[in-house]
Amino acid sequence: MYSRVDRTGEIAWKIANYLxxxxxxxxxxxxxxxxxxLLQELGPTFIKLGQVASTRPDLLPEELCQQLRELQxxxxxxxxxxxxxxxxxxxxxxxxxxxxxxxxQPLASASIAQVHFAILPSGEKxxxxxxxxxxxxxxxxxxxxxxxxxxxxxxxRVIQETLDSEQLYQQFRRIIRRELDxxxxxLAVEHFAFLxxxxxxxxxxxxxxxxxxxxxxLTMEYIAGEKLSALAEREEWEQRxxxxxxxxxxxxxxxxxxxxxxxxxxxxxxxxxxEGKIVLLDFGAVGRFDQQFREQVAQLMVALWxxxxxxxxxxxxxxxxxxxxxxxxxxxxxxxxxxxxTRGMGRGKISFGQIIQGMVGIAVNHQIRMPPPFxxxxxxxxxxxxLAVxxxxxxxxxxxxxxxxxxALVREWQGWWQDLPRWWGEWQKLNRDLPRQMxxxxxxxxxxEMRFIFHHRNLQWLYDMLEVISSRLALSMIVAAITVGSxxxxxxxxxxxxxxxxVLGVSGFLVSTLFGAWMAMILLKKVK
Numbered sequence: 001m002y003s004r005v006d007r008t009g010e011i012a013w014k015i016a017n018y019l020x021x022x023x024x025x026x027x028x029x030x031x032x033x034x035x036x037x038l039l040q041e042l043g044p045t046f047i048k049l050g051q052v053a054s055t056r057p058d059l060l061p062e063e064l065c066q067q068l069r070e071l072q073x074x075x076x077x078x079x080x081x082x083x084x085x086x087x088x089x090x091x092x093x094x095x096x097x098x099x100x101x102x103x104x105q106p107l108a109s110a111s112i113a114q115v116h117f118a119i120l121p122s123g124e125k126x127x128x129x130x131x132x133x134x135x136x137x138x139x140x141x142x143x144x145x146x147x148x149x150x151x152x153x154x155x156x157r158v159i160q161e162t163l164d165s166e167q168l169y170q171q172f173r174r175i176i177r178r179e180l181d182x183x184x185x186x187l188a189v190e191h192f193a194f195l196x197x198x199x200x201x202x203x204x205x206x207x208x209x210x211x212x213x214x215x216x217x218l219t220m221e222y223i224a225g226e227k228l229s230a231l232a233e234r235e236e237w238e239q240r241x242x243x244x245x246x247x248x249x250x251x252x253x254x255x256x257x258x259x260x261x262x263x264x265x266x267x268x269x270x271x272x273x274x275e276g277k278i279v280l281l282d283f284g285a286v287g288r289f290d291q292q293f294r295e296q297v298a299q300l301m302v303a304l305w306x307x308x309x310x311x312x313x314x315x316x317x318x319x320x321x322x323x324x325x326x327x328x329x330x331x332x333x334x335x336x337x338x339x340x341x342t343r344g345m346g347r348g349k350i351s352f353g354q355i356i357q358g359m360v361g362i363a364v365n366h367q368i369r370m371p372p373p374f375x376x377x378x379x380x381x382x383x384x385x386x387l388a389v390x391x392x393x394x395x396x397x398x399x400x401x402x403x404x405x406x407x408a409l410v411r412e413w414q415g416w417w418q419d420l421p422r423w424w425g426e427w428q429k430l431n432r433d434l435p436r437q438m439x440x441x442x443x444x445x446x447x448x449e450m451r452f453i454f455h456h457r458n459l460q461w462l463y464d465m466l467e468v469i470s471s472r473l474a475l476s477m478i479v480a481a482i483t484v485g486s487x488x489x490x491x492x493x494x495x496x497x498x499x500x501x502x503v504l505g506v507s508g509f510l511v512s513t514l515f516g517a518w519m520a521m522i523l524l525k526k527v528k
Contacts, residue, residue: 008145014042015153032067039071044111044135045142045176047071052172055379056372062361078114078132080104086130090216098212102128108268111135112179117222125222126209129182136180143173171372179284182218186210188283189220195258201249202277225271225279232390243272244391248400250278251384255377256298256408259289263376265383287376293319295412297377298405304355305402309336316359320368327366334362352385352397475519482512 015038022034039046054068078086083104087095095102101119107127108115112135116128150169178184186208193205204223212219228247232240247270255261262269263285271279289297296319303311312335317326338358356378363370381397388395486508489495495504 007141008148011042011142011145012149012152014038015149028061028063029067032064035064036067036071039068043138043142045139047111048176048179049146049168049172052175053168055375056168056171077106077109078130082133083114083116083130086133087128087217090131090214091212099128113182118219120209120212124209126212126219127206127222128212129218129220131180131182131216139176139180143176175285181215182213183215185282185284186213186218186220188286191260192254192262192280192283195254195260196250199250199253201246201253202275203250204273204277204279206279206281223271223273223279223281225273227267228270228272228278228387229267229390231272240391241395244388244395245400247278247391248384248388248395248397249404250280251380252401252404255289256294256404259291259294261287261377261380263287263380265380265387267387270387285376287373287380289373289377291412293371293373295409298408301398301401301405302409304339305398307339309339312339316363316368319374320363320370323367323369326368331362331366334365335359338362352381356381472519475515479512479515479519482508482515486512 018034018038022031025031025034036050039050050068050071054065054071056065084095087093087098091098098120099118100121100123103117106114106116111132113129113131116130118126118128120126146169150166189205189208196203196205206221206223209219209221228243231243251262251265262280262283264282265280269280269282271281273279296315300312300315300319303315309332313328313332316331316335338355360370360375360378385395385397388397486505489502489505489508493502495502497503498506
């Protein structure tokens with residue numbers, strides 16, 4: 001039986017063991033290698049955690065992110081008996097009742113599920129994704145253990161210096177729980193299929209068979225095809241060039257039209273069928289933007305294409321959340337240098353993924369916190385561009401993205417009148433509620449029931465300075481008191497004497513002189 005208490009102790013013991021064994025490490029690359037080995041040893045939950053963390057360079061140093069990107073999601077195969085039990089549990093019927101044919105050798109296998117080929121009684125070929133036995137219980141237990149250990153982990157110095165553990169944990173918990181619900185993936189497939197109805201590039205998504213699906217089993221149409229990356233070695237140059245633009249258009253189309261994108265476009269998930277259509281598989285990871293952020297991403301693509309540094313600076317500040325005072329001129333200079341490098345795109349000098357990574361690095365250096373979907377988009381763009389570059393090494397992703405972004409902005413501007421009824425309703429509600437709310441506020445003020453609380457932000461430097469000043473004043477008063485007391489003792493000749501001088505008086509002068517010299521040295525250093 002899976003014990004959460006035992007699992008918490010096991011995780012704590014392994015983490016403590018690694019921290020003790022490698023306590024002398026200071027180089028981030030070496031620390032990253034150790035963290036990667038630890039997560040691999042802790043199992044599938046922590047491998048997924050590392051993969052999520054690798055997309056957040058705002059929470060972890062880039063050296064750690066690079067090491068975590070090398071984590072491999074591996075697991076042994078489920079036996080036919082385990083598969084039968086999981087299908088029976090997920091769909092309420094046996095494999096023999098549900099399928100005319102079922103291949104017990106999986107098409108693919110990962111830590112959460114494995115996929116099998118099957119044929120329905122109607123003759124349709126399907127791919128059946130089956131959740132591993134006990135994996136949901138194990139992951140939920142690991143999440144509970146992580147939540148228990150989080151307050152203690154946050155006190156470890158190396159974790160404090162390199163990781164925002166609370167925010168990372170919250171993001172990971174949301175992602176992993178969505179991945180455990182196969183119904184959510186099926187709905188995502190249908191949503192993307194709806195969005196692609198008017199896509200100018202031919203694209204195909206598998207059909208979901210809901211009567212053969214549940215939150216633990218997902219049955220979709222089996223589509224035979226060839227990996228997009230494999231065509232790079234066989235097709236002629238012009239065909240590869242068109243296919244690269246075709247693929248980027250398919251990837252970017254839902255992003256600019258609905259603010260959603262396939263967040264895991266690695267080579268195994270992108271096929272080309274016999275008709276030349278792009279086939280998208282595995283929608284377990286999907287990124288989403290709201291309307292405002294979608295417009296900002298479109299504006300960013302257009303600004304990057306047109307080399308408008310001032311617009312890129314403005315959009316960076318709008319999209320992100322500054323956590324301190326931003327040096328606008330230094331931010332402008334850093335982004336201007338980055339934009340100059342975009343001129344090398346499409347000529348083998350720099351990739352768009354590197355541009356996005358550069359923007360992330362600049363935002364982190366200027367203490368601008370970008371929203372989590374932005375980093376997920378950056379990772380997805382790196383993968384999507386990597387596939388396109390295999391087909392056409394000279395491709396420039398902005399050549400495809402800029403027209404789509406511009407069209408999306410035009411649609412938003414042309415559709416402003418559709419929001420008029422909503423704006424009118426909100427205005428009427430404001431006119432109706434405002435007098436009543438003002439009356440309530442004035443009554444509370446008259447009765448003395450309302451209090452105003454002022455919270456000062458970004459004034460910690462002032463508190464620190466006042467504390468230093470008060471400490472120095474107190475020390476100065478102590479030195480002055482010792483000096484005056486020593487002078488009185490010398491004048492009175494009180495106590496034992498050495499060479500005719502009172503010991504207490506001489507000692508007091510020596511102590512006050514040392515303290516005074518120490519304070520003078522500190523003040524001189526501050527002046528310099």
